[in-house]
Amino acid sequence: MELYVLGSGTCIPTVDRGPSGLALSFGPHLILLDGGGGSLRQMPRLGLDFRKVDFQCLTHFHPDHVIDLIPLLFAMNYTVDFTRSDPFHIIGPVGLKIFFEKMRGIFGHWIEAHTYPLSLHEAGNGEIDFQDFSVQTRPMLHSTSSIGFRVNAEGRSIAYSGDTDYCGDIVTLGKEADLLVLECSFPDERKKEGHLTPTLAGRIAREAGAKKLLLTHFYPVFGGHDIRKECGQEFSGEILLAVDGMKLNI
Ligand SMILES: [Zn+2]
Ligand SMILES: [Zn+2]
Incomplete structure (x- = not known):
């Protein structure tokens, strides 16, 4: 499996980081995990063909995680000769069907x-x-009906929190995952309800027994912080910090 970071940021626009988005590729599948603004544009930059996306997973209905579903659906209609017999699946929290009807x-x-x-x-x-x-x-412990995902394929596993605070369900979801992707919104001393800090993310990865940890969803307030060091006091495994355009083999 290959994982691509389309966006490692949040709702706050910065030069370096776009809003949340990941792409997971294995076998014939191309799965998007969230898709904030700019995610779709990152795909051709990384050699990914949006016409091959067969699953869109959405963790919650905050714009920095879902908004590029609209241009994705639009692009599918405007692509010459785009036809497919296999379904395009959208998996999301309770409320997805209402969300889709309102978009329509x-x-x-x-x-x-x-x-x-x-x-x-x-x-x-x-x-x-x-x-x-x-x-x-x-x-997950974030907004009404927000969820996290775990994908098990080819004998490998990746778990992704979307946005969350510390909770037992993200520990369960990340149990011995080959890669655990956690949001890491704020430094420890600026903790906000509904989000993780480096220390809490490290604690989750340790309790889950994750094999590797990828931190993402960084607010700009992190400038100057040693995120890896703070997180590493809880988790002794490999810690990676997401950057836009990053590619990982899982
Ligand atoms: Zn977010
Ligand atoms: Zn959110």
């Missing part, structure tokens, strides 16, 4: 699926089995 109310047929089947899955605490991989979801 505004953007109409421009974002409707005309040349491919569309499948919407509302997920909470559970597991969805597809032919060659599975997706587990658990509720």
Whole structure:
């Protein structure tokens, strides 16, 4: 499996970091984990073809995580000869179907699926089995109905928090994962409810027994902080700090 960081930032615009987005590639699949503004544009830069995206996973309905679903659906309709018999799946929190209907109310047929089947899955605490991989979801401690994801494929596993505060469900989701991707919004001394700090992220990775930790979703307040050192006081495994355009083999 290969993981690409499309955006390692937040809702605050900065030169270096776009809003949250990850792309996971394995076998015939290209899975997007969130898709904040600018994620779609990063794909061709990284050699990724948006027409191959067959799953879009959404953790919660904050714009810095979901907004590029609109141009993605639009682009699928404007691509000459784009047809597919396999569905385009969108997996998201409870409220996904209402979210989609409201988008359709505004953007109409421009974002409707005309040349491919569309499948919407509302997920909470559970597991969805597809032919060659599975997706587990658990509720996160952030916004109403927000969820985290774990993808198990090819004997490997990656877990992703989206936005969350410390909770037992993210520890469970990240249990012995080959890669645990956690948000790391604020330094320890500026902790905000509903988000993690380097120390809390390290604690989760240690309790989960994750094999490797990737931190992302950095607010600009991190300038000058030694994130790796703070996190490393809790977690002794490998700690990576996401940057836009990063590629990892899992
Ligand atoms: Zn966020
Ligand atoms: Zn959020």
